[in-house]
Amino acid sequence: MKSKNPSHTHIIRRLVQFGFALFILVTAARHGLGGEEAGVASTDALCPFGGLETLWRLVVNGRYIPKTHASNVVLGVGLLVGTVLAGGAFCGWICPFGGLQDLLTALRRRLRVPELRVPDKADRILGYGRYLVLAGILYATVSTAKLWFASFDPYRTIFSLSWLFEFNWATSWPAYTISLAIIVGSFFVPRLWCRYLCPLGGTLSLLSRISLFRIRRDTSTCIDCKKCDKACPVRIKVSDKRSVTADCIGCLQCIETCPVPDTLYVGTIVESAHAAESKEGVA
């Protein structure tokens, strides 16, 4: 029987998440305290999604959308390569906003507040929200040649510390309202933003379908206890899949929870071709 103490994987993941969140917050603080003049990067400049937003204008006009820079494109390309190789582990290990939502879930559990469980059908439908948000942002960004989403982006609002250094309710109330709503919502619904609204998550979800490495399930040893389903923070029904890709954030919680060694494991896409007779499915 497995211990209820946090596993090594869990601890390492939390440390990595904390490290990246701290880096972003310290950079934002330095930027907000006048480091801009000394060339300290802004939160905008360190967001891989900015690379996607500015891509169209860069290709067509050879210019970046205001507030985006070469760093956005470099990070975007790096993340694209990483995702094609290893799926959405960025969301589970690196994204500071994902880390914040995990923190809120941990807090809720500690306070013994029950999770607000979204019905399965609603969960599936709301899951398409990410693609709608993504399409809307790309359309608005291309048509206005501005970082249109910046005025609403809860990640930017929270982690740029603009609410601390240049609070302005009159001009930024939509961003503050959305951010607060997401924070409160994520307290009750794990990874609310990631599951239903995150445009970067939507992009990575599409790319993850072809990822070289992914979590796989050995159907011959699986005892269908469904502990993996319960452990998954983004509610993937791992026990129904042989290969977990699209929505997976690579947190490895399912593997940690599985009571049968090596039933859930990290394998390659190539195995899919040999498992045609098994019950196939992609999350």
Added chain:
Amino acid sequence: MRVHRYVLPAIVLVALLGSVLVGKLAGDWATTGKGDVPVDASGAPDPEGIKGWMTLQDVSDTYGVPLADLYTGLGVPADLPPTTAMKDLENIIPNFETETARLWVANYLAAHPGAVAAPTSPTAPAGGDQASTPPGTRLAASDIKGQMTLNEIAEQCQVPVSYILEQMKLDPGIDANQGIKDLAEKYGFEVGAVRIVVSEYQTTHP
């Protein structure tokens, strides 16, 4: 093929951090557009290059638009210092956007083909507290720092001390070897006012 579970996060971490390393090695890593003012086909600064970080003084120096015209044309309140950045104006002037400044400057330059841009970069070198300029070149007014003395400003910006003192309505016998920040505190003016005076001189004495 089974691999260690940590392969998933390790690959993404290496890809992300590796991209930064490769970008830096290739010289393609930039987190700011400062100092990067594009030029048009004729080699003149392109108003499309006006960025949110640029101050009124930067725009004036880079595109050769007198500050007075810039203030009037963009509807900037007279009490705002020339060190105010475009992005800050967005929060101060209703309906103002950096794009507004781009359009206005483009129109201004079309109507004033003789406008002469300052020969230096709109920004000081990163990390350099003390502005300096190679012999034979003129320091832009926007690069004047508070710790510079009047004599240093006169020498590097090629503006007579007497002109600055006269325009600033300061005592001609003032110690020109004192930093202008100290003088500003002592005589109750803003460092930005010296930049305006110097900028106007440089515009009329190209």
